[in-house]
Amino acid sequence: MNFEVVTSIDDPLFKKALEMYEDIFKAELREDRHVFIHSLTSDYIKKHYIFLVGLIDDTVVSLSTGHYEPTTNSAFIIYLMTHPEYRNQRVGGQTLERIETELHKHAQDVHGRDANMIMLESFGEESYENNSGKEEAILRKNFFNRHGYEVQQDIPYIQPNPQKSLAPTPIDLYIKQYLPLQKDVISPSIRSCYINKYIHGNENNREFVYELLESMDL
Template sequence: MDIIWKEVTYSYQENLKEALTLYHNSFPIEVREPEAVFLQSLKNAEIHLPNQYHFLVGFQDDELISLVTAHYLADVNTGFIVYLVTNPKIRSKGLGKQSLQSIEEILQQDSIAAGYESLDAIILETETEEMVHTKIEKEDCVKRTNFFMRNGFHKVEDFLYLQPPIHDDGVDVPLHLFIKNRSRQELKKSEVKRIVKAMYVEKYHHGNGIAKEVLNRSYSKMNLENSDLFCN
């Protein structure tokens, strides 16, 4: 499958509207973030170096078939994949794998630009089994888990992770963390804690605009440490 990959940037938003339509059609409103979050993250990418943000779209025969967004977190040399969306008409044709490979290559370039030899890890969030209610939702959940595991990710075990409130309801959402370790050494739990801290600050504070006190409250619920997220 020949795919043409293009990046949406804050200065070049030609494909943004079409990509957001695919995004809105792929997720229920309860889990969708406002479009302003994408725009703010794109804007941050121009000023938060060496941290980065990527909004990658894939086209085949002028049809949008894939969308991947991800942050590069320089302090922990880790990529954080936020969304991976594929056109439902062409799923199960290797598109998801190609999308992962493409964003991984870009995150690897970010790592080198930040002064590292290679990217250490890639992390992402997935729903827990308790979040699904119907048979179809459960099947989709299992498929996503198997997909990530086939592509080198494994679930971080014995780790309470909460996605901070992305809506005004103030509700934390328990999620699984899946991580792909690209370094030769096994990631310790202390290193995963540092990655989560970087996710909270770069994605959820700078990108989503969630207040510091809200993030500190969510962070403290995970029993990771007592220190303020925003203190060095």
């Protein structure tokens, strides 16, 4: 398995990876293509945005995206997905490890050391009414735990809905610490990553995002 970091929307891998993304995610759950295009082309965020494509024999088998936030030396993994035909073959684990490495490269370039923490979002058991959904949520939680990510139980975390006309959605927030961090460091880091993604990346209304942060005491 090998990986390519896509830096241009004209790269054929960009289109192939988005086609896989749109096949995996239902329309009501996925972000518009414009979010990915904007993240790769916006002068404000493209420098520290990663669009990572996993390949086996030139076939796109995984995709992960993330933002590095230099002010707090932290990072936010947005997507981590594996093509259904390649699941349970350690593709997801290798992809997660590689995007962590790529995010740390940005931290090394800016601060000369790895990122202090990496965060990501994932729907938990309580987000599903059916058993299959709950079982998949448990599998994801176990996967992230094995890779050093822990759910933040003390934060009533909310995600702006990808469909901007719909209400925000409760979702689990996971954090992997690379240094022992106190809450007075973790909270500002979450806030900075959240603003970077949901204001500068997704172009949500600034006041709306700040209201969500206030509701989470961030």
